Amino acid sequence: MPHSTVPSALLCHFMLQSYYSGFNFVNRNASLKQEKEASLKQIVINLGAVSYATVAGALPQIIIRQFGLRTPSVLNFFRTVLPVPLAALLAYFNVTAVRSEEAENGIQVFDSEGNAVGLSKSAGEKAVRETALSRAALLGTTAAVPNLMLALLQRTRLFQRRSVLLGPLRPFSTVLILGLMVPVSFSLFPQLGTIKKERLEEELQTAAVDGHLYYNRGL
Template sequence: MDPNLLYWKSNGQSLLSRVQIWVNLLDPAFLISSDDEIQKARSLLEGGGESEKDASALNLTLSSVHADSGAVILPIFRPPALFPVSAPLVVASFLPHTTVKPALLWQFLLQSYNAGFNYANRNSSSEQGKKTSLKQLLLIAGTVSYATCAGALPQIVINRLNVRSAPIQTFLRLILPIPLSAALAFFNVLTVRSEELETGIQVFDSNGNPVGMSKAAGEKAVKETALSRAALFGTTATIPNLLILLLQRTRLFQRKSLLVGPVRHISVAFVLGLMIPVSFSLFPQVGTIKKEKLEEKLQATAVDGQLFYHRGL
């Protein structure tokens, strides 16, 4: 088992402890580390030890190295990059646009980045030594295209139907994006990582030894990650939009409507920043699957009634 997975297997047993770990790992300073520095940190980690230097090396590898392939993740798709890259995209995608084109543009950029992040941080245990297939590339392109159009649907409806009613506009701009954001985030993970559902992922025994590929574990890993991403974007849409609905009823915001924009931007970025470590922590990075839910050929290898798997991110 990879050193990163060994760490997650023995640490972060509770939600609070996982949140604390991810708060440290999401430090943007890790993004400026070179590939050589990351590889040196990984070599140091593989050598063992419990020094302060080893703790720094551990955080660097956990935030920068893929746990299945051992390859350094592109900086833009590393976990610490999620907030600085996606925050402006999320804020812009929630804006009340006046035409369809900007709504489509910002949704395209957001959904493209989400697809890239989901793919870069997937479980790739069944793809070692293989290149990305044409089928997978087409699936990712289709996911981005569909999610872009669906994400811009409220603005499309407003423009095509020439909606002027204030209550209907409020519903389309503030209420509909809440379930829509959560559903599209779930859909993005589910389709981009669909290969894990078809081929399965590597499962390990209690000693960290690989014992085979399991579709059941792949389904559980993808579902957990999809739910965590839906929680991230669903919550990021819910709290700011409900806040705007409440503030628009106050005299201050009715007299000074220009205040709505800054409050919206700040609240979206704030909630997104808080929710990223929480969403990453909803499920363990190294999950367990019960013996009875495994394929028959793997049930005999399950120790203590369960096997372990890498969930991905």
């Protein structure tokens, strides 16, 4: 939603990205949850991801203030158009940063009978990428649809005469779209993913007797 000042934008994005970071960390791949306490490296990565995404998220408002932008079309771009791809990109970035250990150390893969056969970095990269794409779809759509809806409604006679109705409509539509997109985004990729034999490490390919192995993607 559009912000009026830079401090308010920074505060809102800090709270949002902090929640993203915590959610992504708690719901990472189950094979990495054996370590109950987060490592110092992971804490630094999480703090860095939150800090970077907070500033990046507030960048449109920072640009408006820094350059004193006043043109309506320019303001509309920075307040309603630019935040849409930015929301999707930052959601993708948060997942890849917070769950980077899965790609670096690998995640547990299983055969068709459910037996663990080892850790696979390729499966970890695939799991993180799929989760990041689903989160980008969630936040990108939630940012885009309400803006598009309001832009269309502003052209109707009803809302041209009663523009005050647009105020409560924006947060209501945002909550509605977010609620509808949560199950959609979580089901874009299966929770129990598969990875083909050719994409696995050499030491794990012999275990893929069916041509692929399975992994838990995380949420």
